Amino acid sequence: xxxxxxxxxxxxxxxxxxxxxxxxxxxxxxxxxxxxxxxxxxxxxxxxxxxxxxxxxxxxxxxxxxxxxxxxxxxxxxxxxxxxxxxxxxxxxxxxxxxxxxxxxxxxxxxxxxxxxxxxxxxxxxxxxxxxxxxxxxxxxxxxxxxxxxxxxxxxxxxxxxxxxxxxxxxxxxxxxxxxxxxxxxxxxxxxxxxxxxxxxxxxxxxxxxxxxxxxxxxxxxxxxxxxxxxxxxxxxxxxxxxxxxxx
Numbered sequence: 249x250x251x252x253x254x255x256x257x258x259x260x261x262x263x264x265x266x267x268x269x270x271x272x273x274x275x276x277x278x279x280x281x282x283x284x285x286x287x288x289x290x291x292x293x294x295x296x297x298x299x300x301x302x303x304x305x306x307x308x309x310x311x312x313x314x315x316x317x318x319x320x321x322x323x324x325x326x327x328x329x330x331x332x333x334x335x336x337x338x339x340x341x342x343x344x345x346x347x348x349x350x351x352x353x354x355x356x357x358x359x360x361x362x363x364x365x366x367x368x369x370x371x372x373x374x375x376x377x378x379x380x381x382x383x384x385x386x387x388x389x390x391x392x393x394x395x396x397x398x399x400x401x402x403x404x405x406x407x408x409x410x411x412x413x414x415x416x417x418x419x420x421x422x423x424x425x426x427x428x429x430x431x432x433x434x435x436x437x438x439x440x441x442x443x444x445x446x447x448x449x450x451x452x453x454x455x456x457x458x459x460x461x462x463x464x465x466x467x468x469x470x471x472x473x474x475x476x477x478x479x480x481x482x483x484x485x486x487x488x489x490x491x492x493x494x495x496x
Contacts, residue, residue, distance in 0.1 A: 249496045251437060253410040253417040254351065255403060255430075257296070258362035260422040261441050263376065264341045265331065266295065272327040273302065276319060280306050291446070296423030298363040298396030299323070320365070328371055340376055343485030348381040350490055359386040359406040361419075361429075363396055385409060398428035403435060418493055427479075428471055437478040439493065440467075444481060 260266045273294055274284045285294060293305045299320045304311055311319075331338050351358055360382055362369065369389045373379055378387065386409045394401035400414075407414040414434035421427045422442045430438050444463060464479040473479075482488060 250494045251416060251418045251496060253357040253359070253407070253412045254493075255359045255361050255406045255410075255417050255419045255435075257419070257421045257423070257426045258360050258372070259364060260295065261420050262340055262344050262360070263372070264337070265327075266422075268327055268330045268334070270294070271330060272323050275326055276303075276323045277306055280319070291424070296363060296397050296421075296425030296429075298390045299365065300390075300392070301396055324365065324368060328368070331371075331375075338375065341484060343488070347485045347488055347490075352381050354490075356494075357386075357410040357412065358382055359388060359410050359417075361388050361402045361406040361426075363390050363402075365390050397423075397425040398432060400429055400433035403430050403433035407433070424467075424471055427467070428473065431471075431473045431477050436476065437480075437496075440479060440481045441485075442483070 256262050259269065270285070270290055273290075277283065277285050289305075294302055297305075300311070300316060303316055303319050348358070358381060360378070364372070366389060369387055373384070373387075386406070388402055388406045388409060390396060390402075394405070396402070403414055403419065407417050410417065414430075415436050417435060418437045418439060419426075419430040419435045420439045420441055421430060422440065427438055427440065460479075460481050463481065467473060467479060468475055468477065
């Protein structure tokens with residue numbers, strides 16, 4: 249049997265922009281708290297989280313809508329400016345376009361589940377041409393009407409947009425909050441993309457990191473993930489074998 253659809257996280261997965269987001273959030277953190285975010289704060293409270301959660305964390309309190317939108321818009325303006333200033337790195341991650349071309353050729357239903365807001369999604373569509381592979385209605389973003397990752401809402405919506413059950417979809421993610429979100433929605437196969445050391449805060453030696461089964465069990469135990477979830481790991485999209493990805 250094969251999985252029928254694929255849902256991608258975007259930031260840090262299809263587009264390697266984590267450093268740009270971190271730089272923008274550090275700028276905001278210095279304005280609000282007088283200091284940068286620590287590495288631990290970035291991993292736990294920023295990566296994969298939506299703006300409402302992050303700003304609430306930085307201020308240490310619930311926000312009125314005016315304060316939230318003012319800070320959010322400032323951060324995203326800084327982020328988009330950084331993207332445009334660094335044109336050489338403003339592109340989809342290595343291997344992504346070729347992989348998406350294969351999926352489109354196979355007519356596999358595709359969706360994006362991103363913590364980005366509408367302004368950023370429109371920015372990505374304009375500059376990265378996402379509509380070449382994704383129907384606009386299948387790009388699920390933070391519109392303020394549902395809980396952000398690690399709550400399951402965004403992956404439930406993405407699967408619904410594909411007219412599939414979450415358990416019929418493979419998810420590509422890079423951050424703990426996103427992995428939890430997918431599993432909380434009932435996704436049974438998650439491909440974890442990127443640097444393994446950053447994912448687990450350097451808690452393993454290099455030898456242990458080479459053992460995917462050991463790493464998978466560690467993540468399941470520490471992130472309270474279901475033990476029937478199939479976790480696998482890739483450094484980038486050039487390593488992907490499509491048939492292996494889709495096989496249950």
